[in-house]
Amino acid sequence: MIKDSNVPMAMTFPPLLVVLLLALSTGPLCDAIWLNIPKTGTKCVSEEIHSNVVVLADYVVVSVEDGQTATIAVKVTSPYGNNLHHRENVTYGRFAFTTEEAGNYLACFWSDNRTRGSGEVVVNIDWKTGIAAKDWESVARKEKLQGVELELRKLEGAVEAIHENLLYLKSREAEMRSTSETTNARVAWFSIMSLGICIVVSGLQVWYLKRFFQKKKLI
Amino acid sequence: MESKWGKIWGLIGLLLLNFVNNVSSLSLTITKVECVYEIVRSEGDIVSGNFVVVDHHIFWSSDHPGLDFSITSPGGDILHNLKGTSGDKFSFKAPRSGLYQFCFHNPLSTPETIAFYIHIGHIPNEHNLAKNEHLDPINVKIAELREALEAVTTEQKYLKSRDAVHRSTNESTKTRVIGYTVGEYMLLTIASVLQVIYIRRLFSKSVGYNRI
Numbered sequence: 001m002i003k004d005s006n007v008p009m010a011m012t013f014p015p016l017l018v019v020l021l022l023a024l025s026t027g028p029l030c031d032a033i034w035l036n037i038p039k040t041g042t043k044c045v046s047e048e049i050h051s052n053v054v055v056l057a058d059y060v061v062v063s064v065e066d067g068q069t070a071t072i073a074v075k076v077t078s079p080y081g082n083n084l085h086h087r088e089n090v091t092y093g094r095f096a097f098t099t100e101e102a103g104n105y106l107a108c109f110w111s112d113n114r115t116r117g118s119g120e121v122v123v124n125i126d127w128k129t130g131i132a133a134k135d136w137e138s139v140a141r142k143e144k145l146q147g148v149e150l151e152l153r154k155l156e157g158a159v160e161a162i163h164e165n166l167l168y169l170k171s172r173e174a175e176m177r178s179t180s181e182t183t184n185a186r187v188a189w190f191s192i193m194s195l196g197i198c199i200v201v202s203g204l205q206v207w208y209l210k211r212f213f214q215k216k217k218l219i
Numbered sequence: 220m221e222s223k224w225g226k227i228w229g230l231i232g233l234l235l236l237n238f239v240n241n242v243s244s245l246s247l248t249i250t251k252v253e254c255v256y257e258i259v260r261s262e263g264d265i266v267s268g269n270f271v272v273v274d275h276h277i278f279w280s281s282d283h284p285g286l287d288f289s290i291t292s293p294g295g296d297i298l299h300n301l302k303g304t305s306g307d308k309f310s311f312k313a314p315r316s317g318l319y320q321f322c323f324h325n326p327l328s329t330p331e332t333i334a335f336y337i338h339i340g341h342i343p344n345e346h347n348l349a350k351n352e353h354l355d356p357i358n359v360k361i362a363e364l365r366e367a368l369e370a371v372t373t374e375q376k377y378l379k380s381r382d383a384v385h386r387s388t389n390e391s392t393k394t395r396v397i398g399y400t401v402g403e404y405m406l407l408t409i410a411s412v413l414q415v416i417y418i419r420r421l422f423s424k425s426v427g428y429n430r431i
Contacts (some may be wrong), residue, residue: 033245033337034256034318046246048383104246122256127245151361158368165375172382176389183393190400197404201411208415216422 032126034062035109037072039120042110049129050102056133057107060092063122071112079103079210088112094135131161234398244336244376247284247323254322257337259313263344263365266313266375270323270335271306271380273387286331287324293317304382308377313339334380338373340366 037043049055061069069091076085076095080103085095089112099105111121134157140150213219247253272286285303292298292314299309313319321341325331339391 009239032257034258036254044248047244048246129232148357148361150356151358151365155361155368156365158365158372162368162371162375165372165379169375169378169382172386176386177384179386179389179393183389184395186396190396194400194403194407197407201408205411205415209418212419218422 018084032058032124034122037109037111037121037123039111042108044106044108045125045127046104046106047127047129048103049099053099053130054096055094055099055105056090056094056128058092058094058124058126059109060124061121062124063120072109072121072123074109074110076105076107078105090139131157167174174219233313244269244271244334244380246332246334248330248332249323249325250328250330252322252324254320255337257319257339259316259319259339261341262313262315264313264316265310265340265342266337267308267310267340267370268296268318268321268335268337269306269308269373269377269380270333271377271384272304273334273380273384283329283331284326286333287326289322289324291320291322293319306377306381308374334383336373336376338369340369342366383389 022069035043035045059072059074063070071091072091073088074090074093074095075083076086076097078084078099079101084097084105085093085107087093103206106124107127109123136154139153140146143153145153210219247255257266270288285305288299288301288304289297290299290309290311294315294317298311301307321337322334323333343359370397
């Protein structure tokens with residue numbers, strides 16, 4: 001039912017790019033995704049990030065047409081519109097920043113018009129935030145950890161992150177519960193007030209018309 | 220006293236927000252069809268993930284039927300197929316290595332935003348142990364632990380996306396309650412004032428005619 005005419009499996013993956021991909025992947029937990037960039041228009045990926053979070057991303061163009069790799073342009077913007085990273089006519093790149101404000105961070109890709117070819121460009125994006133972006137090599141060097149100790153330290157970091165996320169979810173749930181309760185109270189109040197207004201207004205109407213007819217000596 | 224505790228909890232919540240990391244999923248806007256691809260390195264890896272339709276501005280509940288979601292293996296078979304969902308979790312064991320395709324299809328023309336997260340977990344098993352002498356059995360256990368923690372993290376990302384959707388529904392309910400009630404009051408008052416004016420005019424004219 002879903003037709004996707006641009007199947008990248010038909011494209012060739014030169015061994016150099018595969019090696020580059022594997023080199024860019026840090027460890028077995030590489031959750032890099034591939035996206036189709038259309039010939040015209042931009043493809044944007046966004047994420048809702050809090051402040052003071054490290055964001056690290058790598059992007060590599062994977063598709064090859066006519067023996068040359070297609071080029072893309074990248075633009076990363078903060079929620080307030082500041083430009084964090086902007087490159088044109090590149091095939092690979094990396095950007096890293098620490099978020100200052102909480103909000104929606106947007107990374108947009110579009111293909112440069114200079115590339116010939118009819119197909120779409122496929123980009124490999126490896127986007128890591130927070131604990132996944134932590135530089136374990138420097139921690140290992142500083143504290144002289146290796147092997148099993150380093151792995152256990154990574155696990156400890158992951159557990160801390162899970163704990164903090166759970167606390168965050170709990171606080172959000174409390175906030176939502178208070179919003180629901182105020183809405184519930186408001187619905188009740190406003191309905192009673194609406195009934196009251198109805199009665200008051202009709203009472204005023206009747207009183208005013210009675211006065212009017214008495215003045216006109218009809219009653 | 221209650222407001223003081225409320226402020227303290229709010230402050231703690233804000234402080235905790237600064238340390239929260241890695242609870243996030245990538246968002247994508249889908250106009251017609253969007254596909255996300257992932258490479259699975261070795262056969263037998265567990266692919267798990269979830270997605271939630273975030274931008275669901277429903278006016279009446281029958282507005283948007285939801286998105287269609289499908290997972291295609293490198294061989295071309297469709298592993299998972301869902302129609303009309305507003306979010307789901309999935310988890311499967313990859314039958315072979317290669318490029319897996321996760322496609323979202325929007326049946327209507329209004330663009331929808333989704334938040335998705337895909338994780339591929341690899342645990343080295345005894346087969347790899349035999350091949351690679353440097354692989355300690357403890358590494359297998361550590362890999363299993365890591366995958367269990369990743370499962371918890373994946374679930375938390377799903378919960379967070381769902382929480383965002385519920386929050387937007389809640390806030391929309393709040394604004395609707397206030398907006399519609401105030402509008403109702405004003406309409407009621409205007410209608411009754413118009414009624415009175417109309418009756419006045421009726422009786423003024425007819426009285427005038429009668430007197431004539």
